Amino acid sequence: MTETTPGIVIMGAAGRMGRMLVQAVCDSDQARLAGAVVREGHDWVGQDVGHAMGGPAMGVIATSDPLEAMARAQGVIDFTTPETTLEIAHLAAQARAVHVIGTTGFTETQIEQLVPAARHCTQIRAGNMSLGVNLLTGLTGMVAAALNEGWDIEVVEAHHNQKADAPSGTALMLGEAAAKGRGVTLSQVADRGRDGITGARTEGHIGFSAIRGGDIVGEHDVIFAGQGERIVLRHMATDRMIFARGALRAVLWGQRRPPGQHDMIDVLGLGG
Numbered sequence: 001m002t003e004t005t006p007g008i009v010i011m012g013a014a015g016r017m018g019r020m021l022v023q024a025v026c027d028s029d030q031a032r033l034a035g036a037v038v039r040e041g042h043d044w045v046g047q048d049v050g051h052a053m054g055g056p057a058m059g060v061i062a063t064s065d066p067l068e069a070m071a072r073a074q075g076v077i078d079f080t081t082p083e084t085t086l087e088i089a090h091l092a093a094q095a096r097a098v099h100v101i102g103t104t105g106f107t108e109t110q111i112e113q114l115v116p117a118a119r120h121c122t123q124i125r126a127g128n129m130s131l132g133v134n135l136l137t138g139l140t141g142m143v144a145a146a147l148n149e150g151w152d153i154e155v156v157e158a159h160h161n162q163k164a165d166a167p168s169g170t171a172l173m174l175g176e177a178a179a180k181g182r183g184v185t186l187s188q189v190a191d192r193g194r195d196g197i198t199g200a201r202t203e204g205h206i207g208f209s210a211i212r213g214g215d216i217v218g219e220h221d222v223i224f225a226g227q228g229e230r231i232v233l234r235h236m237a238t239d240r241m242i243f244a245r246g247a248l249r250a251v252l253w254g255q256r257r258p259p260g261q262h263d264m265i266d267v268l269g270l271g272g
């Protein structure tokens with residue numbers, strides 16, 4: 001590590017993804033852990049993050065003050081809630097720090113509210129930071145473009161029983177890719193939450209279904225159902241570290257880039 005090694009703050013460090021991100025940054029020789037932010041009153045506050053995670057000291061004391069943590073950082077990785085992410089977007093803009101957003105469950109309005117901050121810093125947001133899902137997104141767009149009339153698209157996702165939002169951010173990414181492949185706007189063709197006497201399926205619509213249970217890390221199927229045949233594109237995540245590694249790659253990619261909004265397709269160079 002050198003003096004120019006970027007310092008990274010992890011928001012929501014005590015969360016499922018937060019812990020993975022702390023570990024990923026600490027294991028990297030291209031980044032250093034500059035801060036770990038938890039909720040006010042959390043029992044990690046004032047403790048060394050390594051000790052709080054049950055391991056050796058990491059030399060970083062957990063804080064509930066994101067401003068203090070970001071004062072000495074070049075990047076912030078944020079897998080929290082939409083409300084927290086909106087607050088952090090403003091702080092990242094002030095600090096000119098790269099803001100990597102893994103948080104999902106935003107409303108359309110909240111997504112628009114992220115735009116002003118990205119005039120002052122690099123913002124990278126994706127509903128899924130894994131290489132596999134971002135590749136699958138490209139494949140989904142291609143298949144949707146090739147199979148239009150007579151083919152119904154359904155996105156089915158499964159996650160652990162603590163997940164707060166549905167459909168998942170990944171399911172929406174895949175739905176967006178399918179809609180784009182067909183030259184339509186997802187919001188106009190999305191069928192979310194069928195129940196009761198729904199009637200026959202509307203031609204051209206994209207359906208979403210969500211399964212919640214146990215400790216499922218994240219599974220996504222894009223089903224192209226035709227007459228007499230069916231294609232299923234599937235991604236199965238078995239380890240959250242794939243998301244943490246993607247986020248770390250993103251925060252490093254964003255260093256010394258001009259302000260603006262990006263996604264993982266940009267980071268991974270999959271845009272074609």
Ligand SMILES: NC(=O)C1=CN([C@@H]2O[C@H](COP(=O)(O)OP(=O)(O)OC[C@H]3O[C@@H](n4cnc5c(N)ncnc54)[C@H](OP(=O)(O)O)[C@@H]3O)[C@@H](O)[C@H]2O)C=CC1
Pocket residue numbers: 011012013014015016017018037038039040079080081084101102103104105126127128129130169243
């Ligand atoms: N893009 C991707 O690749 C992935 C995205 N995700 C998304 O990331 C998000 C988090 O998921 P997950 O880690 O499972 O959820 P968790 O609930 O386990 O973690 C979120 C953490 O953020 C903390 N937090 C929220 N707001 C604040 C705040 N203002 N200050 C300090 N800490 C805060 C929470 O604290 P508390 O519990 O005390 O509220 C919690 O510890 C979800 O939106 C999920 O969908 C998840 C995996 C991959």
Ligand SMILES: O=C(O)C1=N[C@H](C(=O)O)C[C@H](O)C1
Pocket residue numbers: 104127128159160163164167168169170171217218219
């Ligand atoms: O909440 C999760 O766990 C996950 N969230 C992301 C999503 O909403 O798609 C990514 C991954 O599937 C895990």
